[in-house]
Structure formats: structure tokens, C-alpha cells
Amino acid sequence: MADRMVATKVSPKFSISPPIVQGESLGKNISDRQISAWNIGGWADREIRVLEIENALILHNGLVLRSDGTIVPESARNFSNDTIEKACSEFSALYASANRLDKATLLCSRPGGICYGHILVEIMGSAWVGHQMVADKSWALLAGTRPGIFELYRQIANYSGMNDVEFLNIGTSPTVVSKVYIVDGFAITGEYVSPLLKEFSQSIIDGMGDLAESEKTRKLFVARKPQDGRNINNHEEVQSFLASQGYETIYPEDLDWNEQVRCFREATHIVGVMGSALSTTMFCKPGTRLLLLTPPEMLDTFFWRIAAICRLNYQELRVKTLDSVRSKETGRPLDKDVYVDLELLSDWIFSSQA
Incomplete structure (x- = not known):
């Protein structure tokens, strides 16, 4: 079955100015790229989508393959070609031996899933906006990380108001999930994060009671x-x-x-x-x-x-x-x-x- 788009949301445009930078000169190997990135000026409106894939194989760090062995490109942005090719070549064996999870889930996994910044801003920010977009809460959040780090995921989910859905962790085990939702467009590592991040942060502050x-x-x-x-x-x-x-x-x-x-x-x-x-x-x-x-x-x-x-x-x-x-x-x-x-x-x- 083809991927199905179940919800969309506009990520609003915003402007940005280069920062004030003092001290040492930028390294020669990054100078042009850094200055170019600082001078982007901002981002236009763009679309955030929630995709639904049935009977998907989820691998470590959130690489997702359909039941026919093809890659879901929205899950693959931060993986090397070698990793993707290896997953495709081993698909049949992985799919046959993988754990099974008969539940609809919203994926909270991508490369960098043990890095605090990626967890807080990109992974859980995407999960939060997906939680807003998918009205039926009969699904679970799904992480794939170490048990100790998973506790941080759970805290962020609870404080941000996502405590009305179950939160599961498959660790690093390949798992076939009966239905998985993928949030695409909230964040692109190294390039973009939606200004809806501000609303996400405010939801956490509000969830901490007197802190607000x-x-x-x-x-x-x-x-x-x-x-x-x-x-x-x-x-x-x-x-x-x-x-x-x-x-x-x-x-x-x-x-x-x-x-x-x-x-x-x-x-x-x-x-x-x-x-x-x-x-x-x-x-x-x-x-x-x-x-x-x-x-x-x-x-x-x-x-x-x-x-x-x-x-x-x-x-x-x-x-x-x-x-x-x-x-x-x-x-x-x-x-x-x-x-x-x-x-x-x-x-x-x-x-x-x-």
C-alpha cells in the first residue's frame, strides 16, 4: 500500500539576521559555508506533513522501509548511502526476523537520537507537532534509544502535554510495526527548524506549573x-x-x-x-x-x-x-x-x- 498523507500544517515564514561575531577569524575550511548560511535571510512558509505507512520495518535510528523493501525517503535524510544500501540488501532477512508490534505509532527516532539537542528540538519537537496534527490518540509514541536516555524522552513528552498517549521504546531492535506515522518538515538537521518550536517550548513551560x-x-x-x-x-x-x-x-x-x-x-x-x-x-x-x-x-x-x-x-x-x-x-x-x-x-x- 502507498504511503498516505493523513495531516498537513503550515510552518510559518520567519526572517533571520546574521549574528554579531567577534574574536578569531573563521576557519578557512568553513568560512564561505558559514557566512552563506548566516546570510540566508529567512524561510518562506512550508508544509509539515504526517505520513502513514503500514507494516513498516523500523531500523536503528529510525530508518523506515516499506513492506516491499523500499525506503521511506522522509526517514532517510540523515543516513549515509552505505547504510541505506545495506538495509535494502538485507531487507528480506531483517523483515522476517524482526520483532512485531501490532499498534499504530508515531515515530520519535532519527540519527542523533542520543544527542540532547537533537532529542529536544528535532525529535521531540517533531513528535509534539505530530501530536497536535493527529486528532485520534489511539496510537503510541515510538522511540528507539537507550533505556537511560528514554527517560528524558518521557519527561519531555509529559511536560509538553503528550501524556495522553502511550510511549514505547524498541531500543535498537529491528521492528515491524502495523502502522507508523512519520512527521516530515518540522526540522531538517543542519538546515531548518520550524518557528513552531516556540509553541513547543511554551507548552513545556506551561506544563511545569509555577515556572511560567x-x-x-x-x-x-x-x-x-x-x-x-x-x-x-x-x-x-x-x-x-x-x-x-x-x-x-x-x-x-x-x-x-x-x-x-x-x-x-x-x-x-x-x-x-x-x-x-x-x-x-x-x-x-x-x-x-x-x-x-x-x-x-x-x-x-x-x-x-x-x-x-x-x-x-x-x-x-x-x-x-x-x-x-x-x-x-x-x-x-x-x-x-x-x-x-x-x-x-x-x-x-x-x-x-x-
Whole structure:
């Protein structure tokens, strides 16, 4: 049976301006692409669709194949050609041996399903808009992730009002599902996220009760732990200066998720090294000032787009990088430590308080 489109919704147009960027020059290998991405100007109205596929095979990270062995292209955007070709070549054996789930489900799985930013913004944002679009709630949300991470999925679903449907987790097991809904168009990794993200974030804030009315304010220095990579080489110096300006240091992974949301919601100013923990800026109040400490070689528009949608004051300070124990272990340039120029940091701190 052919895929069936069961619902559509307009993702409204929005404009976006290039950010203010100071510090080191962009790396030569990303400069043209980064500047081009920053100058896109915005996005026109586009369509979000919910597709229905029957008797579909769901593989790890949400790759979906129809019962005839063909790929559902809307599920395949972030997979390599090799992964797709391998899945197609092994389809018959996978389909025959897969677990069976006789239930309608809405898929909450895609590559990056263990990365906080992808989970919060792209996976659960898509699920939330799909939940709004499919009126009949006789289906279940369906994730494919580690048990520990699944608890985060469940918290996001509950706080955002999706607690009227069951939430299942198939882990990494190939599973044939009698009916699966796929939300297409809310987010495209590295390119786009719908401005409906703001409504999604507000639904979570409302779901946390008194947080929506909180008048407490704070300034945050969002720190990283050594095992995370991309640490600040002169951390003590930076932390001491920020503390003198009224900033409190937090390590997000040490906080319950609802406490992370509360901290970011109450923040008027946030400083942190660019990384997935800063996805929580989607809960900040309009006008919150953000300074993201960013390696020169880091090509990214994700946090800038969140800031534009949520009407935050976003700036980047491109900072020097230094080899670290972590980067030597992984060979990843983005695991290098960063060095923050205190003079440039203080310029932003004092100007942001004006």
C-alpha cells in the first residue's frame, strides 16, 4: 500500500539576521559555508506533513522501509548511502526476523537520537507537532534509544502535554510495526527548524506549573566537564571573572532536566561554550542575552536559529583552540580545548549590562 498523507500544517515564514561575531577569524575550511548560511535571510512558509505507512520495518535510528523493501525517503535524510544500501540488501532477512508490534505509532527516532539537542528540538519537537496534527490518540509514541536516555524522552513528552498517549521504546531492535506515522518538515538537521518550536517550548513551560509565572532572574555560566571535550583551558580565570559579575556556574548534567529548564528560563544572561546543553536556550525569555564561545572551525547554525525563533539576543565569540587530552584520544578537532580572551569576554559582559 502507498504511503498516505493523513495531516498537513503550515510552518510559518520567519526572517533571520546574521549574528554579531567577534574574536578569531573563521576557519578557512568553513568560512564561505558559514557566512552563506548566516546570510540566508529567512524561510518562506512550508508544509509539515504526517505520513502513514503500514507494516513498516523500523531500523536503528529510525530508518523506515516499506513492506516491499523500499525506503521511506522522509526517514532517510540523515543516513549515509552505505547504510541505506545495506538495509535494502538485507531487507528480506531483517523483515522476517524482526520483532512485531501490532499498534499504530508515531515515530520519535532519527540519527542523533542520543544527542540532547537533537532529542529536544528535532525529535521531540517533531513528535509534539505530530501530536497536535493527529486528532485520534489511539496510537503510541515510538522511540528507539537507550533505556537511560528514554527517560528524558518521557519527561519531555509529559511536560509538553503528550501524556495522553502511550510511549514505547524498541531500543535498537529491528521492528515491524502495523502502522507508523512519520512527521516530515518540522526540522531538517543542519538546515531548518520550524518557528513552531516556540509553541513547543511554551507548552513545556506551561506544563511545569509555577515556572511560567516565575519572576526570579539569574546569570548563568554553563560549564563543561573534562570528559565532554571542548573545555575552557583558562576555566578558573573565566569562572572567577564571571562570578565577580554575578554569574553562577552550572553543569547541566548534574541537574534534573526540569531544573535545567528552570535555570535557563530564569536567566537574563548566559555564557557557555557552544554545545548541546545550550539547546535549553529555547526556554529562555525573549531578550535573554547569549554569548556562545565557539571554536573557529565549528560550522553551526543550530543555536542561532533557536535564538532567532525565540527572539533572544545571540552573539558568538570565536575563541582559540588548543590540543587537549580528549582531542588527542578522539582525533576530533572539535574536542580541542578553547582559550577565552578575557578582554573580549569583559567587553561583552559590560556592554550587555548597559
